[in-house]
Amino acid sequence: xxxxxxxxxxxxxxxxxxxxxxxxxxxxxxxxxxxxxxxxxxxxxxxxxxxxxxxxxxxxxxxxxxxxxxxxxxxxxxxxxxxxxxxxxxxxxxxxxxxxxxxxxxxxxxxxxxxxxxxxxxxxxxxxxxxxxxxxxxxxxxxxxxxx
Numbered sequence: 477x478x479x480x481x482x483x484x485x486x487x488x489x490x491x492x493x494x495x496x497x498x499x500x501x502x503x504x505x506x507x508x509x510x511x512x513x514x515x516x517x518x519x520x521x522x523x524x525x526x527x528x529x530x531x532x533x534x535x536x537x538x539x540x541x542x543x544x545x546x547x548x549x550x551x552x553x554x555x556x557x558x559x560x561x562x563x564x565x566x567x568x569x570x571x572x573x574x575x576x577x578x579x580x581x582x583x584x585x586x587x588x589x590x591x592x593x594x595x596x597x598x599x600x601x602x603x604x605x606x607x608x609x610x611x612x613x614x615x616x617x618x619x620x621x622x623x624x
């Protein structure tokens with residue numbers, strides 16, 4: 477899916493199973509430096525630590541995947557200072573961001589396979605089941621469908 481969105485290189489966690497091997501793969505792809513920008517969008521606490529190690533010195537690290545409390549993870553703040561990382565997070569959005577996102581999805585739906593990212597669809601009456609499916613990692617992307 478990432479390649480269909482324009483990625484030139486993909487690291488598949490089913491093929492490269494350990495964090496150390498994935499970090500090494502990123503370094504190999506970047507001439508030993510690490511990535512300029514790393515986005516954590518998974519919501520799994522161990523991915524946060526792994527992502528920091530994938531950053532180059534002076535890189536930017538964005539934590540975006542934690543919209544619920546998935547639990548703590550042990551990490552060493554020295555990684556942030558040693559690598560001089562800029563670390564940021566984002567929680568939700570403003571209404572103007574939603575308008576921009578909807579326009580983007582509409583304008584680029586032919587170019588990018590957004591709809592194929594959805595793995596599960598639920599009617600509004602099954603909202604609790606949709607939330608449980610997502611919380612239990614049984615879906616990649618769940619959506620609620622309803623008519624206005």
